[in-house]
Amino acid sequence: MIQMEAKNLADLYGLPPVDWDRVEARLNRGPEALAGTGDSDNRSWLATTNADGSPHLTGLGPLYVSGLFYFTTGEGTRKARNLARDPRCTLGISTDEFDLAVEGDAALVDDPDVVADLVGRWVAGGWPARVDATGTALTAEYSAPSAGLPPWQVYRITPRQATVVLAAAPGGATRWRFR
Numbered sequence: 001m002i003q004m005e006a007k008n009l010a011d012l013y014g015l016p017p018v019d020w021d022r023v024e025a026r027l028n029r030g031p032e033a034l035a036g037t038g039d040s041d042n043r044s045w046l047a048t049t050n051a052d053g054s055p056h057l058t059g060l061g062p063l064y065v066s067g068l069f070y071f072t073t074g075e076g077t078r079k080a081r082n083l084a085r086d087p088r089c090t091l092g093i094s095t096d097e098f099d100l101a102v103e104g105d106a107a108l109v110d111d112p113d114v115v116a117d118l119v120g121r122w123v124a125g126g127w128p129a130r131v132d133a134t135g136t137a138l139t140a141e142y143s144a145p146s147a148g149l150p151p152w153q154v155y156r157i158t159p160r161q162a163t164v165v166l167a168a169a170p171g172g173a174t175r176w177r178f179r
Contacts, residue, residue: 002067002178009163009173018098018164018174026097027064046071047090048082056082058146062091062157063121067178069102069157070109070118072129072138074148083155091157097168103161109154110136118154 008017048056058079063070069091073080083089087105094100109115112135119138122129129140129152137151163175 004176004178007175007177009175010171013171015170015172018166018172020174020176023098023100023162023164024064026095027093043094045092046079047092048079049086049088050078050082051085059144060146061122061127061144062093063118063125065118065121067159069104069159070154071157072143072147072152072154074150074152077146077148079146080148080153089157095167097166099165099167101163102157102159104157104159106155106157109156112136115154 002020004020006017006020008015010017044060044062045057046060046062048058050056056078058077060071060073071091083106087107089104089106091102091104092100093102109118112131115136115138116131119129119131122138127140127143129138129143131137132139132151134151137153139150139152143150143152159178161175161177163173165173
């Protein structure tokens with residue numbers, strides 16, 4: 001069970017707080033619900049910090065599994081270099097139901113069992129990826145251009161905080177701090 005503290009950001013409008021279970025139910029629908037492949041209203045981005053302190057924003061196709069977010073990228077990409085230097089990042093997910101910003105820390109996943117499980121999930125979502133010979137990275141015939149060339153490493157984002165704004169009536173906005 002995820003431990004969190006919620007703050008209703010729409011209380012001034014008399015709206016109730018958004019229930020995390022509602023957000024999580026959408027996140028649990030799989031990568032096609034988050035990566036823009038299932039619906040043109042679904043988009044996801046990752047913000048990292050460049051060496052000079054300026055922001056870097058790039059699209060990606062995340063997974064949500066048991067309270068954690070996962071994504072892939074090539075070792076030489078700017079986001080990978082940025083995360084090696086500073087693991088703090090923000091993941092933005094826009095769906096037809098809500099916009100979600102997740103602040104956290106990204107870490108390289110080096111457990112072959114976790115990587116294999118995630119590959120199975122990406123495959124189920126429509127991306128024909130496979131584990132490479134190292135057992136800790138992915139390869140496929142294609143990926144997003146921003147991922148660079150294979151192999152692609154897997155990263156995990158452990159959330160510290162998340163903020164949601166509902167895109168549909170009745171509206172609402174809530175921030176959660178995870179413990």
